[in-house]
Amino acid sequence: MQNPKRRQLVILRRSPYGSSLARAAVDLSLAMGAFEQDCDLLFLGDGVLQLLDGQSAEAIGSKNLGKMLASLPLYDIESVLVDAAALRSFGLTTADLVLQARLVEPAAMNTLLAGYDHLFSC
Amino acid sequence: MILHTLNASPGSTAFRDCLATAGAADTILLLGDGVYAALPGSEAEQALLACPARLRVLEIDARAAGLLQRLADSILIDMDGFVALSETHPRQLAWY
Amino acid sequence: MIYTLLVLSGPAGGHGARTAAGFASAALARGHQVNRVFFLDEGTTCGNASAVFPQDETDPLETWAKLAEEHGVELVLCISSALKRGVLDETEANRYEKGPATVHPTFVVSGLGQLIDATASADRLVTFGG
Numbered sequence: 001m002q003n004p005k006r007r008q009l010v011i012l013r014r015s016p017y018g019s020s021l022a023r024a025a026v027d028l029s030l031a032m033g034a035f036e037q038d039c040d041l042l043f044l045g046d047g048v049l050q051l052l053d054g055q056s057a058e059a060i061g062s063k064n065l066g067k068m069l070a071s072l073p074l075y076d077i078e079s080v081l082v083d084a085a086a087l088r089s090f091g092l093t094t095a096d097l098v099l100q101a102r103l104v105e106p107a108a109m110n111t112l113l114a115g116y117d118h119l120f121s122c
Numbered sequence: 123m124i125l126h127t128l129n130a131s132p133g134s135t136a137f138r139d140c141l142a143t144a145g146a147a148d149t150i151l152l153l154g155d156g157v158y159a160a161l162p163g164s165e166a167e168q169a170l171l172a173c174p175a176r177l178r179v180l181e182i183d184a185r186a187a188g189l190l191q192r193l194a195d196s197i198l199i200d201m202d203g204f205v206a207l208s209e210t211h212p213r214q215l216a217w218y
Numbered sequence: 219m220i221y222t223l224l225v226l227s228g229p230a231g232g233h234g235a236r237t238a239a240g241f242a243s244a245a246l247a248r249g250h251q252v253n254r255v256f257f258l259d260e261g262t263t264c265g266n267a268s269a270v271f272p273q274d275e276t277d278p279l280e281t282w283a284k285l286a287e288e289h290g291v292e293l294v295l296c297i298s299s300a301l302k303r304g305v306l307d308e309t310e311a312n313r314y315e316k317g318p319a320t321v322h323p324t325f326v327v328s329g330l331g332q333l334i335d336a337t338a339s340a341d342r343l344v345t346f347g348g
């Protein structure tokens with residue numbers, strides 16, 4: 001029997017340069033795109049900082065995560081989701097982000113997550 | 123229905139975000155450094171009691187941490203119980 | 219059910235890797251299939267054959283090797299994470315002229331496609347970090 005296609009969500013929860021997990025999560029997200037998976041991205045908590053525009057990671061010898069994320073081959077722009085409460089707590093708005101994203105309010109978070117088959121939490 | 127596995131100390135953002143996210147149909151399984159949140163009378167326990175999700179604690183980690191005699195038997199599960207929870211919850215979310 | 223496990227932390231610190239190995243054994247004992255354990259980021263140090271653990275502590279490598287040998291569980295390390303941590307198979311060690319291989323023979327070094335491929339056919343993904 002053919003398995004139905006799994007709905008997958010990558011949850012990016014780390015600041016971009018504080019740990020190697022952030023980069024691993026971005027690599028995984030790009031691979032999901034390359035393998036044409038049914039996959040959305042959710043930037044949660046400190047993870048929203050990965051999307052901050054104006055990053056110059058070259059200064060610390062790292063790959064620019066903001067630039068990598070901006071270049072995500074996104075055909076469905078609605079598939080990038082951002083934790084609205086975290087964004088507010090940092091004093092940021094969607095205008096500060098490298099790409100267009102849909103805000104998810106805390107009250108909607110549980111229902112959103114329960115709609116996926118697999119949750120990759122990095 | 124989500125199985126939240128919480129392996130983070132009660133002071134962490136992972137702990138806070140897990141509790142903010144968990145719903146009434148969910149279960150929170152404390153493991154690793156997460157087990158300390160079950161300490162009776164602690165601030166973290168109060169926060170867990172206010173959360174609508176069901177609470178379980180991984181016995182082996184509670185034992186290692188010295189919590190076994192401080193927790194109610196009814197919330198403790200072994201590794202077999204962890205797998206059983208993953209069977210009844212279609213998705214798991216790791217907080218660490 | 220078919221399970222894929224994702225391991226994001228190593229044996230030298232934290233609880234994630236040890237819990238993952240315990241979970242894999244318990245899942246197999248309950249009659250489930252573990253189609254792959256994928257090690258990403260710090261998790262790739264689980265396959266480092268050069269690691270030495272004190273004699274009075276459990277050797278985490280043996281636990282994984284037993285799962286692979288006795289139950290045929292596939293253990294796959296993410297290549298980019300593994301390279302950064304000096305966990306190299308013979309091909310990569312030769313390619314980068316880094317001396318002998320450091321990956322334990324029960325582990326395979328490969329790409330993220332191996333994770334995506336495994337979860338596509340899995341009923342459950344269970345992630346272990348920290």
